[in-house]
Amino acid sequence: MTDARGYARPNGEAPAGHTPGTxxxxxxxxxxxxxxxxxxxxxxxxxxxxxxxxxxxxxxxxxxxxxxxxxxxxxxxxxxxxxxxxxxxxxxxxxxxxxxxxxxxxxxxxxxxxxxxxxxxxxxxxxxxxxxxxxASARTGPAVTGVPGAPAWNELTTYDAAHVAKFYETVFGHEEHTDSPAADHVTLHLAGRPVAAVHGLGNALPRDRGPHWTTYFVVTDVDDAVDRVRDLGGQVLAPPHNSDHGRVAMVADPEDARFALLQPAQ
The missing domain is CATH 3.10.180.10 (2,3-Dihydroxybiphenyl 1,2-Dioxygenase, domain 1)
Incomplete structure (x- = not known):
């Protein structure tokens, strides 16, 4: 996961509108x-x-x-x-x-x-x-992001980050920031703010999944949330672990829709 700061307001309020490409x-x-x-x-x-x-x-x-x-x-x-x-x-x-x-x-x-x-x-x-x-229509209110129970970040896992990032740059006006050339990791920015990330795995990308986006949802306690996922019939794909941006776990719901849980760093 790359830096998600700036995607939502610190207090969790929905932004007044969404810049195209966000x-x-x-x-x-x-x-x-x-x-x-x-x-x-x-x-x-x-x-x-x-x-x-x-x-x-x-x-x-x-x-x-x-x-x-x-x-x-x-x-x-x-x-x-x-x-x-x-x-x-x-x-x-x-x-x-x-x-x-x-x-x-x-x-x-x-x-x-x-x-x-x-x-x-x-x-x-x-x-x-x-x-x-x-x-959005004139009556569409922006979705809340960055608070417990809401999405905070999206990351694309693909074969070649640099190549695919060019597509999003051209279509949505994103700017590429290469985080780690050795790891093939790119953050997509708009107006100087990070909005999404692209991670290239090359031949290590699981064939049963193929290129896919992952949404990160905020929780107050990722370990408790993982226990609830199990109790509710979901799966834990990657147990809770600490990252530079907080504590993260990868899980799936009972129909195998995969998503990430994020407890932001304090």
Whole structure:
């Protein structure tokens, strides 16, 4: 994990708006919506409200009354992985989708209008990692980040960080900051602030996963949160360990959607 400072305000308030190219939302598509609500409700204290009908069976997850994420149901006829997907803000989803295609990526869903959620599209970068694009409507409130129960950071694991980072730089206007050339680690910045990271593993990337984004959710005590994940039927993929940015663990929910837990350094 690279430096996530600056992604959310220190007091956890949602920023007034999202600069284009900034991660602005995360969503999860699952097979069993009710069981998934029970898992994340017990883990993070989320409550759920119905979301846009254009997205099919879909709910917004709320923390203290503020939106933090979305969860929908996978179409039964599509064999897609269950995974958390970050969305990047855009002033014009259609133009951004065109840029994705012209830079070697693909658009698999949309662009489409989703009521007060704005206009959305889901695509993949040239390596195959899935991400979303979101153009907020006038009624869309920004999601809360950086507080317990909310996302704080997104990191892409891929084959070649430097190569794939060029794609995001061109499409979203990110600036690359090479953290460790030897480790193939790049942080993506906007206006001098870190917004996401790209980590290249080369041939060490697990074939069963392929290139993928990982969302980090904040918790007050990562060791307790890991115990709750186990009790709720999830898996612990990497036990809690200390990093430069806090205590981190990698886990998966009962449908094998993988995500990270972060207890920020004091």
């Amino acid at each position: 991660p602005c939302w995360v969503s999860l598509m699952v097979h069993g919506l009710e069981a998934t609500e029970e898992f994340y409700g017990a883990l993070f204290g989320w409550e759920f409200r119905p979301g846009p009908r254009q997205l099919g069976p879909y709910v917004r997850a709320l923390h203290d009354g503020c939106p933090v994420a979305g969860i929908g149901v996978l179409p039964p006829d599509r064999q897609l992985p269950v995974a958390w997907t970050p969305y990047f803000a855009s002033d014009d989803v259609d133009l951004t989708a065109d840029a994705v295609r012209s830079c070697g990526g693909t658009i698999g869903v949309g662009p489409l209008d989703a009521a007060d959620a704005g206009r959305l599209a889901i695509g993949s970068d040239p390596s195959g990692a899935v991400f979303g694009i979101r153009q």
